[in-house]
Amino acid sequence: MSQEAKNVKAEQRVVDDSLIADYLQENPDFFERHPELLQVMRLRHQERGAVSLVERQQTVLRQRIAQMEDEITELMTTARRNEELFTYYSELYVNLLKxxxxxxxxxxxxxxxxxxxxxxxxxxxxxxxxxxxxxxxxxxxxxxxxxxxxxxxxxxxxxxxxxxxxxxxxxxxxxxxxxxxxxxxxxxxxxxxxxxxxxxxxxxxxxxxxxxxxxxxxxxxxxxxxxxxxxxx
Structure with a gap:
């Protein structure tokens, strides 16, 4: 296959992938209507090899939950620090007035x-x-x-x-x-x-x-x- 033909094929695949992605975004219940597809679809996982779409979704969800927990912890730490700062400054204002x-x-x-x-x-x-x-x-x-x-x-x-x-x-x-x-x-x-x-x-x-x-x-x-x-x- 010539390089030009390869480029055309790659371009067609990108277009097809884009159309599929757009369709799935517009129809998020697609796999609910076709649950049998979830069991046959396979996604590559860096550590575990081929896994089902359901397993991959669970992994992504767990990662997202862990990320959100880290973000919440960071926000709580910042909030505590801001509260400490506010307390220190409030005490300073009172002492300065004296x-x-x-x-x-x-x-x-x-x-x-x-x-x-x-x-x-x-x-x-x-x-x-x-x-x-x-x-x-x-x-x-x-x-x-x-x-x-x-x-x-x-x-x-x-x-x-x-x-x-x-x-x-x-x-x-x-x-x-x-x-x-x-x-x-x-x-x-x-x-x-x-x-x-x-x-x-x-x-x-x-x-x-x-x-x-x-x-x-x-x-x-x-x-x-x-x-x-x-x-x-």
């Missing part, structure tokens, strides 16, 4: 992120504050302006990775792979909270920002009175 100084604010943040959420690095810094703040709360000169222009083009939250220079600016004592950066204030003019993680995939642009936005809003309201009253101990 703070009377920046050091107390930092203690609350570190208790939640470092101890409960295993975030090894945290940085809270203010822009152009007239107060004599401790070095940990300030940027040197205008070193932060390039970071602001690069990471906050159209949003007040940045999730992702930083350059080596940006890491040193925010976390001079830590090697951080991914961060959440939150601008504070009505227009992001007050300062920045930076949360760092060693896992490069922990903070990603596509992740949900509901909890960090709530934290951003609370800090933006809480911090100005503390600065205004010079309570920076």
């Amino acid at each position: 703070c009377h100084s920046l050091s107390e604010v930092m203690d609350c943040l570190e208790d939640t992120f470092a101890k409960q959420l295993n975030m090894p690095a945290l940085s809270l810094k203010f822009f152009d504050s007239p107060l004599e703040l401790a070095e940990q709360f300030t940027f040197a000169a205008d070193t932060h302006k390039q970071l602001l222009s690069k990471r906050f083009a159209g949003d007040s939250i940045y999730l992702g990775r930083l350059t080596a220079d940006e890491q040193r600016l925010l976390f001079p004592q830590e090697t951080i792979a991914s961060v959440a950066l939150l601008l504070l204030g009505d227009q992001g003019e007050l300062g920045m909270l930076a949360i760092g993680n060693h896992d490069a995939s922990h903070f990603e642009p596509a992740m949900d920002t509901l909890l960090v936005k709530q934290l951003q809003a609370l800090l933006s309201m809480l911090l100005p009175p503390l600065l205004a009253h010079h309570d920076i101990s």
Whole structure:
């Protein structure tokens, strides 16, 4: 048989198979009306050789059930993790409202992120504050302006990775792979909270920002009175 003839035959077989497949999809009760066919049909199985259609359907069904069980388990694990996160953040909000100084604010943040959420690095810094703040709360000169222009083009939250220079600016004592950066204030003019993680995939642009936005809003309201009253101990 010539190659051309083989190609024509293969094309005809594909067309025929397609028609049969379409018919079976449109008539899912076909084998109910012809049960005798189920016993004579054979399908190749990778491990068991030729098996009946019924056996093959049972195998596929068992595999699908196992897959669905894995998916349900994964969803339940995610749900439990989300519930834990919500609880930690809720407790943090309440504790922040009790703070009377920046050091107390930092203690609350570190208790939640470092101890409960295993975030090894945290940085809270203010822009152009007239107060004599401790070095940990300030940027040197205008070193932060390039970071602001690069990471906050159209949003007040940045999730992702930083350059080596940006890491040193925010976390001079830590090697951080991914961060959440939150601008504070009505227009992001007050300062920045930076949360760092060693896992490069922990903070990603596509992740949900509901909890960090709530934290951003609370800090933006809480911090100005503390600065205004010079309570920076």
